[in-house]
Amino acid sequence: MKRFFALCILLPSMDSVALHHNAAAQTVLDNSAQKAPPFVKATLKSLTTRFSNAHPKFRNLVVHTNSDKKQIVCGQVSLSENKTPAEESFLSFGAAEDSEQPVVYEARTIPTTLDTREANQWINHGADLEELEELGCVPEGSYRQYGDNLNKVLQDRKTSATR
Known part of the structure; x- marks a missing residue:
């Protein structure tokens, strides 16, 4: 009975804490993120956080290595609210393995x-x-x-x- 009472008190307060921690999920429309290196996932997470109000959608992710042996990720991101964004809504982006912020070009x-x-x-x-x-x-x-x-x-x- 005491456990039940404690749960009745704790659960409502835990629910209000959960409201403040929104999860940000990346949507890759064309499955180009399969087997992506960890820095690519970090880049997508960074862009998702940066554009959290728009629920960004990604496509055409490509990873290559530059002359300094650093990995580079390139791709496109759409900030459109549509489930299938229009072609012109996609913005090019890129990031190096050691960069702080991805570069987005409209x-x-x-x-x-x-x-x-x-x-x-x-x-x-x-x-x-x-x-x-x-x-x-x-x-x-x-x-x-x-x-x-x-x-x-x-x-x-x-x-x-x-x-």
């Missing part, structure tokens, strides 16, 4: 005209693409193409401003 089209106050924001946005290129997660030349497009828009802005 491919956004550079507008045809930019206010000069927005230039730094677009330059900083391209830095993530540069880092993914260095990791080998996006094709070589992606960052250069991004920079060329950004410079063209900024040049057009300067030319238009002087007319």
Whole structure:
């Protein structure tokens, strides 16, 4: 009887503690995480924690080794609420075995005209693409193409401003 009474008191309080510890599960849509090294699972967990409100979904996970013999994971993550996210909702990401945070790059089209106050924001946005290129997660030349497009828009802005 005493045990029953103790359980009646403890269980409700344990339930309130459990509410504060949400479990974060990774969803890999294409089974590309099979036999993944521990650092890949840690990377996915890090991204799941980072985007905890969106319940991220992963695909196209690939692991390769860089010249320093460190493992690199590349893949795509969607923050869409849909069970089967649209193709355009996926963002490229990458992480090195010894990195602190994975790099996530959202491919956004550079507008045809930019206010000069927005230039730094677009330059900083391209830095993530540069880092993914260095990791080998996006094709070589992606960052250069991004920079060329950004410079063209900024040049057009300067030319238009002087007319």
